[in-house]
Amino acid sequence: MSPLNIIDSHTHFYGNDFYSNSYFINSLKFSNIKIISVSTNNQSSLDNINLAKKYDFMIPFIGIHPQFYYENIENFELILSKNKKQFYGIGEIGLDRSYCDTLSKYTSQKQLFRKMLEYAEKQCLPVSIHSRNSLSDVIEIVKEYDIKNVLFHWFDGDVNHIKQIIDNNYYVSFGPVLLYSKRIIKTVNHIPLNLILVETDGPLNYSNCFKSVLSSPFLLPSIIFRLSYIKHKSFHIVCEKIFSNTIKYVNHSF
Numbered sequence: 001m002s003p004l005n006i007i008d009s010h011t012h013f014y015g016n017d018f019y020s021n022s023y024f025i026n027s028l029k030f031s032n033i034k035i036i037s038v039s040t041n042n043q044s045s046l047d048n049i050n051l052a053k054k055y056d057f058m059i060p061f062i063g064i065h066p067q068f069y070y071e072n073i074e075n076f077e078l079i080l081s082k083n084k085k086q087f088y089g090i091g092e093i094g095l096d097r098s099y100c101d102t103l104s105k106y107t108s109q110k111q112l113f114r115k116m117l118e119y120a121e122k123q124c125l126p127v128s129i130h131s132r133n134s135l136s137d138v139i140e141i142v143k144e145y146d147i148k149n150v151l152f153h154w155f156d157g158d159v160n161h162i163k164q165i166i167d168n169n170y171y172v173s174f175g176p177v178l179l180y181s182k183r184i185i186k187t188v189n190h191i192p193l194n195l196i197l198v199e200t201d202g203p204l205n206y207s208n209c210f211k212s213v214l215s216s217p218f219l220l221p222s223i224i225f226r227l228s229y230i231k232h233k234s235f236h237i238v239c240e241k242i243f244s245n246t247i248k249y250v251n252h253s254f
C-alpha cells in the first residue's frame, strides 16, 4: 500500500526543540508527511530559508506576523531580494486586534499587512493569513489585491465570511480544533471540500481535550479522518483531495 500524501499547510518548524530533535525529524521522513513552514518575523524568515536547504520535507514561507508590526521592514525587503526562489509564499501575515490596545497599533498592522500583500502580488506568490478578531477587515483588504492563492489559516468565520470565501475561491485550513469544536464542525459543513486544507499551527499547546499535548503534523490523519466523517466520504478520497488542494494552493509539488 502506498503511503498517505499529507501536507501540513501551516506550521512553525523553526526555533524550537520539539521539532528539531532527531526522533521527530526521522518520524516525519518515515511517515511521508510534508510541511509548509510559515514565518513570523525577519529571524524566523531566515531560519526557515536555511532549514529548507537541509530538509526536503518542508518548504518555507517568509513574512511578518501582525504581532510583530514594529519589525524592521527594510531588513525584510533585503531578505526578499537576496533569497529569490528560495521561499514559496508570504506568511504568516494578517491582522489581530488582540495585540492592539490602541487604534494606531491596528493602523500599523494594516500598513504592514498591505506591504506583505503587495510583495505576494508582485511575485505571484500564495499567502498564509492570520485573522484572529479581525476577519472582516482582513477579507476586505485581501480582496483589493490580485493574489490567486490565499489561505485563511485557522478559519473561524460566520456565514457571511464563508460566502465571501467561496465567492473568491479562497482556501481555508482547519486544525486540531476540528477534533473537539462543534461550532467548527458546523463551519466545515458549509465549505466545499475543494477549498479545504489541513494544518496544525504547531508546535502549540492544546489544553482542551488533548491535556497539554503539543500539536504536531502527526495529528493530521485524525483531522482528515474527522473531515471525511463530516463530508460523508472515505478517508482516502478526502486525504487525496486535500493533498491536491494544497499542491494547487502552493503551486509546488513535493
Ligand SMILES: [Zn+2]
Pocket (backbone or CB within 6 Å): 010, 011, 012, 038, 092, 201
Ligand atoms: Zn501560525
